[in-house]
Amino acid sequence: MLCLRWPTGDVYSQYEHNGETIDIEPKLISNSLSLIKNAILSGKGIGVLPNIITQESLVSGELVEVLTDSEVKWCDCYILHPQSRTLTAASRAIIEYFMKVMPETYQLS
Structure with missing residues (x-):
């Protein structure tokens, strides 16, 4: 299994299969x-x-x-920007892009 290392240093290596949590030993991180x-x-x-x-x-x-019958435990993802500033056209474009490509179930607003 090839795994992602998050900026926090955590390695994402837990999956669920038939209600059971499985820890894997990554081949590449x-x-x-x-x-x-x-x-x-x-x-x-994989x-x-x-x-x-x-x-x-x-x-x-x-x-x-x-492994389409397995579930991945995902973390939340947020797009953050300073409240006090007006968004640039590029920032608005990337937010609109993500809202378009992300499934509706993942969108909070």
Whole structure:
């Protein structure tokens, strides 16, 4: 399994299968989603990546989903910006992009 290291130093290596939590021993740990994706594409193992990173490769057939009956324990993701400042056009564009590509169930507002 290829795993992501979060900025906190935590390694995401717990999964749920049939209601049971499974801890795995990663073969590769990186803080780069691109590196993990490239390692998966080159046959180094399997991993868990966000759909936003894998969508094109899934559609083209480069990647296939496995362990579809397993669940990943995800953490929350937030887009933060200073309240006192007006958002730049680039900031507004990225927020609109994420709101468009993220499933509605993940959106809080």
